[in-house]
Amino acid sequence: MNTILMNSNKKSAGIAAVVAKNEETILAEWIREMSGSVRRTDLIKESDLRAQCAQFLQLMKDGLETGNVNFQSSVWEKTREMLGDLSRSRAALGFMPSETASFVFSMKRPLFTQVRQDSKDDAEALAEQMWIITELLDSMGLYTTEVFQKSREEMIRRQQEELLELSTPVVKLWDGVLALPVIGTLDSARTQVVMESLLQAIVETNSRIAIIDITGVPTVDTVVAQHLLKTVTAARLMGADCIISGVRPQIAQTIVHLGINLLDVTTKANLASAFALALRKLGITFVRDTQKS
């Protein structure tokens, strides 16, 4: 082992001793240090925050005692776990990433103060200890930001998926007739969901006709058209005929200009006329009860 490393091992253990000796003071000052915006008493209870701080300080002390100040090493695994949990829960609670990182950063000053008092007469030792603390706390702060970001992304992805499912409900209009109102942009991900839920519903309800209603789709370009045609083809393979409804005049014109060939897909201006056509295809007719009207 080289001397520099040995030195830093000793220094780190020294910091641990300072922490052990002044635990209460550091804790109190640290919590005071967290300004109102970091403390966010609107989002987290004072007592919970205290418990988190105490736990973190304990882990910090344990880690420093080992003499290993590389935050990526296994010595710090428990600390990483704790900070990871903290970041994830704060992301869910609605904290800002900076407020989360400040949990770690706001400990710098109280810790420095104690270390400075301890090494008053040894400037070199003090400088080294400061360096160790700074490096360690910085990588911890960065780590909270990373975890925070990842869990936010995960949350957004989950919400998007839920939204996808929500926005593509297949409704049974009649025995043998399904309707699928599509709302919004029909991109590849949406199409996959739309197609799957439609095909599944066709099988489950043993339907012969599926109406895909695009009233809620603002623009039909080549990609949307291609996705629609794919869905129609797949439905056909399952034994169901498709009618596309909600083809407004401006959409019809655009489709023609684009040169899209909707093959032999039946299209209707609105859902009602598509439904009427579906019933006719099934041989169902309605007769007005003249006696009542």
Add this chain to the structure above:
Amino acid sequence: MAVTSTENLPLVSEPDVVAIRRRVREISAQLGFTLVDQTKVVTAASELARNTVIYGGGGIVQLESLNGPRVGLRLIFEDKGPGIPDVELALRNGFTTGSGMGLGLGGAKRLVNDFEIVSRTGEGTKVTITRWK
């Protein structure tokens, strides 16, 4: 010809295509385009924006509101991608080097009044379209 206002939007990914559609819809409505004309220019913009993202490797779009003597909307799509080796062929219905229907470029041309394309292999592609009110 007076350009009333100009704005640039980035075109890097699919959400940008959605944003451009929305913006073109807004501007064309403000300019007083009919619903049919709005839909035409929005659809053309959607096609060209997607080509810029997929084939051009991203780029920018410039939106110009023209306010006199004729009222219109001009859109300029520009990328520094691989360029199109044979523009005439690319404009042909059904021609695609990707997995599309090969209708976007020619379709966009049919949906607007003026269409101009400059493309150089290895340098990039610039498509300018104008729809008059």
